[in-house]
Amino acid sequence: MSYEINDTEFKRLSGLLYDIAGISLSDAKKVLMTGRLSKRLSALGLDTYTQYFKYVTDPAHADELRFMVDLLTTNETYFFREPQHFEFLKQIVPKSIASGDVYRVWSAAASIGAEAYTIAMVLADKLGVEGAWEILGTDISHSVLEHARRGHYRMAEAEKIHVPYLKKFCLKGRDDQAGTFLIDKKLRQHVGFEQLNLNVEGMKKMGDFDVIFLRNVLIYFDIPTKQRVVANLIRSLKSGGYLIVGHSESLNGITNVLTLVKPTIYRKP
Ligand SMILES: C[S@@+](CC[C@H](N)C(=O)[O-])C[C@H]1O[C@@H](n2cnc3c(N)ncnc32)[C@H](O)[C@@H]1O
Structure with a gap:
């Protein structure tokens, strides 16, 4: 069943998404919103988006906010997306890590x-599967993180993984798992996933990272949100560490703390 949304309803719901996640939806995204939320209205037995707004903002239904954010985020991604960034990573990973140190990427x-698993393949290749390296993956959406923790994907998604990496780090599914692959446990044990909203003023420091990938998410944010998110991340970036954004993104006018190394790659002095 499809439900009509009026301007007021769209403004209220998109305002709620903006307040939580920092995601700005233009009026052109009405169809996207109804396409994604209509199944919730139907599952909850609601008839209008006004009723849904009341429901989702009722503290008694706090869990619904989580569903709403999960449904309204765009999660498109793939292995070795924007491959130049992984070539860059290969160049900057040190040949060896000092005893007691851990190379950390977020x-x-x-x-x-x-x-995260693409980064893991590069680090395992450079530093060894038993090497001292760790990867943290975070996202606001709970449902994508469940998938990430499983590390289990459709074979079609392996298309861009180089064959030697595929052979070394991925297990091909058999029988009822045919047509899928699993990231090898040896890699998965270096990678942890945590739910985290980047759009929180003074967000907690997540550690000291050598490299932070912040790719293909700034495009959903307005300037004040970009500034808040980037300031949050810079706190967890080591001096000399790199922040990498997506190819259609830039930190021009967003921070003056970082130095541009090459387009989309920044360094903390
Ligand atoms: C298009 S995906 C990008 C995935 C990956 N970085 C890449 O480039 O392929 C954008 C991700 O950002 C997440 N996201 C959106 N707003 C967020 C926020 N405020 N805090 C944390 N994650 C957020 C979405 O849930 C989504 O999974």
């Missing part, structure tokens, strides 16, 4: 984990 809008 995939800060991780979606279903393809980016």
Whole structure:
């Protein structure tokens, strides 16, 4: 069943999404909103978006906010997306890690984990599967993180993974798992996933990272949100560490703390 949304309803719901996640939906996204939320209205037995807004903002239904954010985020991702960034990573990973040190990379809008596991393949290749490296993947959406933790994907999604990596780090599904692959446990044990909203003023420091990937999420934010999110991440970036954004994104006018190394790649002095 499809439900009509009027301007007031769209403004209220998109305002709620903006307040929580920092995501700005233009009026052109009405169809996207109704396409994604109509199944919730129907599951809850509601007839209008006005009723849904009342429901989702009722503290008694706090869980519904989580469903709403999960449905309204765009989670498109794939392995080795924007491959130049992984070539860059290969160049900057040190040949060896000092005893007691750990090389840390953060995939800060991780979606279903393809980016985090791509980084893992590069680090395992450079530093060894038993090496001292760790990856943190975070996302606001709970449902994508469940997928990321499983590390289990359709074979079609392996298309961009280089064959040697595929052979070394992925297990091909057999029988009822045919047509799928699983990221090898040896890699998965270096990668942790945590739910985290980047749009929180003074967000907690997540650690000290050598590299942070913040790719293909700034495009959903307005300037004040970008500034807040980037300031949050810079706190967890080591001095000399790199922040990498997506190819259609830039930190021009967003921060003056970082130095541009090359388009989309920034360094903390
Ligand atoms: C298009 S995906 C990008 C995935 C990956 N970084 C890549 O480039 O392939 C954007 C992700 O950002 C997440 N996201 C959106 N707003 C967020 C926020 N405020 N905090 C954390 N994650 C957020 C979404 O849930 C989504 O999974």
